[in-house]
Amino acid sequence: xxxxxxxxxxxxxxxxxxxxxxxxxxxxxxxxxxxxxxxxxxxxxxxxxxxxxxxxxxxxxxxxxxxxxxxxxxxxxxxxxxxxxxxxxxxxxxxxxxxxxxxxxxxxxxxxxxxxxxxxxxxxxxxxxxxxxxxxxxxxxxxxxxxxxxxxxxxxxxxxxxxxxxxxxxxxxxxxxxxxxxxxxxxxxx
Amino acid sequence: xxxxxxxxxxxxxxxxxxxxxxxxxxxxxxxxxxxxxxxxxxxxxxxxxxxxxxxxxxxxxxxxxxxxxxxxxxxxxxxxxxxxxxxxxxxxxxxxxxxxxxxxxxxxxxxxxxxxxxxxxxxxxxxxxxxxxxxxxxxxxxxxxxxxxxxxxxxxxxxxxxxxxxxxxxxxxxxxxxxxxxxxxxxxxx
Numbered sequence: 001x002x003x004x005x006x007x008x009x010x011x012x013x014x015x016x017x018x019x020x021x022x023x024x025x026x027x028x029x030x031x032x033x034x035x036x037x038x039x040x041x042x043x044x045x046x047x048x049x050x051x052x053x054x055x056x057x058x059x060x061x062x063x064x065x066x067x068x069x070x071x072x073x074x075x076x077x078x079x080x081x082x083x084x085x086x087x088x089x090x091x092x093x094x095x096x097x098x099x100x101x102x103x104x105x106x107x108x109x110x111x112x113x114x115x116x117x118x119x120x121x122x123x124x125x126x127x128x129x130x131x132x133x134x135x136x137x138x139x140x141x142x143x144x145x146x147x148x149x150x151x152x153x154x155x156x157x158x159x160x161x162x163x164x165x166x167x168x169x170x171x172x173x174x175x176x177x178x179x180x181x182x183x184x185x186x187x188x189x190x
Numbered sequence: 191x192x193x194x195x196x197x198x199x200x201x202x203x204x205x206x207x208x209x210x211x212x213x214x215x216x217x218x219x220x221x222x223x224x225x226x227x228x229x230x231x232x233x234x235x236x237x238x239x240x241x242x243x244x245x246x247x248x249x250x251x252x253x254x255x256x257x258x259x260x261x262x263x264x265x266x267x268x269x270x271x272x273x274x275x276x277x278x279x280x281x282x283x284x285x286x287x288x289x290x291x292x293x294x295x296x297x298x299x300x301x302x303x304x305x306x307x308x309x310x311x312x313x314x315x316x317x318x319x320x321x322x323x324x325x326x327x328x329x330x331x332x333x334x335x336x337x338x339x340x341x342x343x344x345x346x347x348x349x350x351x352x353x354x355x356x357x358x359x360x361x362x363x364x365x366x367x368x369x370x371x372x373x374x375x376x377x378x379x380x
Contacts, residue, residue, distance in 0.1 A: 003351045007217045011344075014211055021207040022337075027197045127354040134353035141352050144345040145361035147212075148338055154201075155334040161193045162331050163324035164317040170367035171335035177363035 003133045005113060008140045013105055015143040016098035019046060022150070024091055031090055035156045035176075042150045046093045047081025049146060053100035055080075057139045058107055064122035064132050065111075072123040108136075149176065193323045195303060198330045203295055205333045206288035209236060212340070214281055221280055225346050225366075232340045236283045237271025239336060243290035245270075247329045248297055254312035254322050255301075262313040298326075339366065 023031055023042055034041040040048070060073045085093060118133035155171040166172045213221055213232055224231040230238070250263045275283060308323035345361040356362045 003348075004217075004219070007219055010216060011220065014216070017211040018208055021204055021211045026200060026204070027194075029194070029197055030201065124354070127357070130353055130355070134351070134355060137348050137351035138353075138355040138359070141345050141348045141355070141359055141361070144341045145359045148341040148345070148361040148364065151334045151338040151341065155331050155338070158193075158327050158331045161324070161327040163320055163327075164314070165320070165324060165328040165331070167317070169328070169331055169335045171331070171338040173367035174338065174364060177360035 003118060003137050005118075005136065008136050009105060009108065011140045012101065012143065015049075015147075016094070016101050018147065019049075019097070019150075020094050024094055029157060030154050033153070033157050035153055040149070040153065042153060043085065043090050043093070044081055045146050045150055045153075046090065046097055047085035048078065049143075050093060050097050050100060051077065051080040051084060052142070053097065053104055057135070058104045060122065060135055061108065061111070061132065064120050064135065065117075067122070069121050069123045069129060072125045075125050152176065193308060193327050195308075195326065198326050199295060199298065201330045202291065202333065205239075205337075206284070206291050208337065209239075209287065209340075210284050214284055219347060220344050223343070223347050225343055230339070230343065232343060233275065233280050233283070234271055235336050235340055235343075236280065236287055237275035237278075238268065239333075240283060240287050240290060241267065241270040241274060242332070243287065243294055247325070248294045250312065250325055251298065251301070251322065254310050254325065255307070257312070259311050259313045259319060262315045265315050342366065 023046070031042045034044065055074070056076050063071060063073055088096075113132075118131065118136075120132045121129050122132070122135070124130050152171050152174050155169065159166060159172050162169065162172070213236070221232045224234065245264070246266050253261060253263055278286075303322070308321065308326075310322045311319050312322070312325070314320050342361050342364050345359065349356060349362050352359065352362070
């Protein structure tokens, strides 16, 4: 599937509503529990998405447009939400994410990117050369990887409760496929 | 996590809104494409959920309450949506699912199940003896396994578009964990 900016924006624009519909006012048994030590709850994931809106996606778009490959992206802190979400409620985080996403998509639309912009190159501190198109597609796919994660973390809470049906539920067998462990929300166990 | 009927119902009640927020009016590149031969698109999954509302969950609740273990559940047709969804649009399917889910939850609440009911036993044609509690928990976990699947199927459409970032996106490596292949939406390839 070739990158289509309008399709990417259409997906990005609906994630806040998806997470609101799924999580807002859901009992904490679903939203605050994780999959074990050094893993994330749904609450943690929303904090991570907020940090991405602030420090990852649009700042990297600007870095590519302004510096090309000459200056690598700033590294992303995957555990920033541990401190940034402290003292906040999940509904507060969901509102914060929704506001930031709206502002960022307004910024993105205002850039009026043209097809020749999509092949512009930047430099990722670990992955090396990447394109603007790949960055924008990854922003959308990153929403999906965390929706995938949230559904798995929630299902994990019922892994014993479903009894023998666990054999038929793929989500119960998913371990998250973390490649570099620090990249997808699971720290290696000490 | 012990089974809590109110928590199960709270989750079941929001799935139609989650799927509407995620899928309604999304470009067909996201909703009508699958992961390859004999796999499902998001459109197929919604059809499967509809068939479950009609023939699986509440009929099995009634079977347990009326027959216990003496009469096994009717087998579930995991490919019924291939014919039942024909000629329908995704918004139509989403509305149909929403209506059926609402009716089924009204029926479930009207049963006024008490804690002693949850240990009542029925018979699954493949899994053997199961309890009412396990059936109800599975209904909710089944929503989550298909949300997990939809996010994966959608992400699959961008697997090349994200370039090297695929290494950091767990969802791109998920193959669905189908145990008996027919159980989770993937038929074995011919």
